[in-house]
């Protein structure tokens with residue numbers, strides 16, 4: 543009874559080790575993909591923000607051009623009116639108005655010129671940001687591809703190990719399953735053999751008397767050093 547249980551436990555640990563190895567082969571890849579996803583998102587946001595500035599500046603210029611046209615039209619109308627004035631006072635009033643329009647036009651033209659300059663600068667920034675974003679997107683695509691390939695390669699193996707693991711666990715009493723999963727939180731290799739009178743998990747010595755008792759398979763022993771489940775070296779293993 544205890545022998546069978548120990549054999550099941552040892553088999554489950556071997557499966558857990560295989561699963562951990564498969565996981566390790568994926569390595570940092572899943573984290574790299576996540577980090578790159580974030581990088582692409584942030585770079586895209588930067589591109590969008592710059593584009594928004596460009597759109598705003600184009601709008602400002604379009605408004606300025608409309609205003610410049612309005613000023614031209616008004617000025618033209620005023621110069622026509624100036625021929626029809628009845629006295630000096632009216633003439634001076636129109637001259638003053640034209641003068642003020644000319645001043646405003648100078649400001650509007652300055653605005654138009656400065657938006658051109660700003661737009662040029664923003665476009666250069668935008669191009670650089672887009673390039674960086676595309677570069678990050680390409681790196682992400684590479685990593686995602688790599689991860690997909692590796693995962694699909696491993697998926698079959700992982701699935702069959704998991705189902706075998708569930709089969710083996712189902713043959714154990716509930717309290718042992720709970721104990722196993724609890725130890726596994728600290729040590730992935732939950733069930734280990736005694737080697738040269740020592741726990742092969744943490745290498746602490748196991749008293750000879752305990753090893754003798756262990757060989758009678760009357761109860762399950764845990765290592766006093768690390769808490770792992772122990773089995774004698776000569777115990778026959780069941781296939782996984």
Ligand SMILES: [Zn+2]
Pocket residue numbers: 741742743744745746765766767768769770
């Ligand atoms: Zn130990």
